[in-house]
Amino acid sequence: QSVLTEPPSASGTPGQRVTISCSGSSSNIGSNTVNWYQQLPGTAPKLLIYSNNQRPSGVPDRFSGSKSGTSASLAISGLQSEDEADYYCAAWDDSLNGYVFGAGTKVTVL
Amino acid sequence: EVQLVESGGGLVQPGGSLRLSCAASGFTFSTHWMSWVRQAPGKGLEWVANINQDGSEIYFVDSVKGRFTISRDNAKNSLYLQMNSLRAEDTAVYYCARVALPAARYYYINVWGKGTTVTVSS
Numbered sequence: 001q002s003v004l005t006e007p008p009s010a011s012g013t014p015g016q017r018v019t020i021s022c023s024g025s026s027s028n029i030g031s032n033t034v035n036w037y038q039q040l041p042g043t044a045p046k047l048l049i050y051s052n053n054q055r056p057s058g059v060p061d062r063f064s065g066s067k068s069g070t071s072a073s074l075a076i077s078g079l080q081s082e083d084e085a086d087y088y089c090a091a092w093d094d095s096l097n098g099y100v101f102g103a104g105t106k107v108t109v110l
Numbered sequence: 111e112v113q114l115v116e117s118g119g120g121l122v123q124p125g126g127s128l129r130l131s132c133a134a135s136g137f138t139f140s141t142h143w144m145s146w147v148r149q150a151p152g153k154g155l156e157w158v159a160n161i162n163q164d165g166s167e168i169y170f171v172d173s174v175k176g177r178f179t180i181s182r183d184n185a186k187n188s189l190y191l192q193m194n195s196l197r198a199e200d201t202a203v204y205y206c207a208r209v210a211l212p213a214a215r216y217y218y219i220n221v222w223g224k225g226t227t228v229t230v231s232s
Contacts, residue, residue, distance in 0.1 A: 002154065035218040037155070044205060044222040045147075045155060051216060088155055092217040098171050099145070099157040099217060 003028060004089050006102035012079045013110045020105045022072045022089030028100055032092045034072040036065055039086045039104075048087070049074060081109050112136040112221050114206045119226030126196050130226060132189040132206030137221075140184035143209035145219055146191050148202035148228075158204070159191065162212065174200075196230045203227050 005023040012018040022034065036049040047056050049065035052072065062083075064075045072091075076083055089102040118130040130146070146158040159180040160169045168180055179192045189206055203225040210220035 032215045032217065039155075044224050046222070047218070047220045050210070050218045050220065056220065086154075090155075090218070092214040094214060096172075097169055099147075099160075099219070101155040101157065104154040 002103040003093060003096070003100040004091065004102035006087075006089060006105045008103070009106045009108065011108040011110055012076075014079055014081065016079045017075060017077045018079055018107060019076075020074045020087055020089075020107070022074070022102050024070050024072075024091060024100075026070060027095040028070075028091040028093040029067065029072055030070040031094055034065065034067050035090045036063075036074045037088045037090065037101075039088065041085070045088065076107070079109055083107060084109050112208075114208065114221060114223035116204065116206045116223045116226035119204065119228045121229045121231065122196055123232050124197060124230055126230070127192070127194045128196065128228060130191040130193070130204055130206075130228070132191075132223060134187045134189065134206075134208070137208070139182075139187040143212040144182060144189045145207045145209050146180065146189075147205045147207050147219070147222075148200075149205070149225075150199070150202045153202075156202075160209065160212075161189070193228070196228075198230050201228060201230045 033051045037045040038048045039045045052067040053065045086104045093100045113135045115133045161180045177195045205225045206223040207219040208221035
């Protein structure tokens with residue numbers, strides 16, 4: 001099982017707000033920044049959020065990230081059909097000395 | 111345009127070897143840490159290995175230690191992953207990735223290749 005815990009699925013109708021949680025521990029999220037990746041079907045992952053809440057150039061401001069203690073969350077506001085994808089949280093783990101990912105959350109737009 | 115292009119994937123028998131390559135372009139390759147990340151069929155992402163700018167610092171996930179080696183040739187803007195003693199559980203799409211910030215506290219990957227598929231089966 002993954003070091004970071006995400007729900008396997010989330011869904012919403014167009015325009016709704018969807019939130020994905022990511023739970024870790026003191027050796028990863030508790031000590032280091034959290035990043036989020038979006039993986040559209042059949043494609044490579046894409047950086048969505050870095051350093052807890054920073055958006056790379058080109059990422060819509062509908063996507064936002066936050067972190068508190070050993071947990072983090074990704075929010076998608078104004079859900080759109082093109083947001084259907086798998087979303088992964090990630091952080092460096094000081095105990096494992098490696099970059100760890102959550103198992104991924106599949107977002108479905110109803 | 112920043113680009114990473116992997117090659118070298120294929121079908122290999124258990125216990126066999128394979129060498130993956132990644133050609134980088136559009137950025138100064140020699141100034142970046144690089145990484146390999148894999149994704150088994152229908153599964154999530156798994157970080158495999160990191161290498162620093164001159165190859166003097168290398169890290170692996172425990173499951174591949176002693177079997178995989180990572181290297182780079184800055185003159186050729188290329189990253190490599192030598193995989194030996196391959197197992198069925200190594201079957202995955204292998205992504206070459208560029209590390210944006212290598213410091214643990216702020217570590218993240220910001221560029222990904224399209225991936226190359228490795229299948230370990232008899």
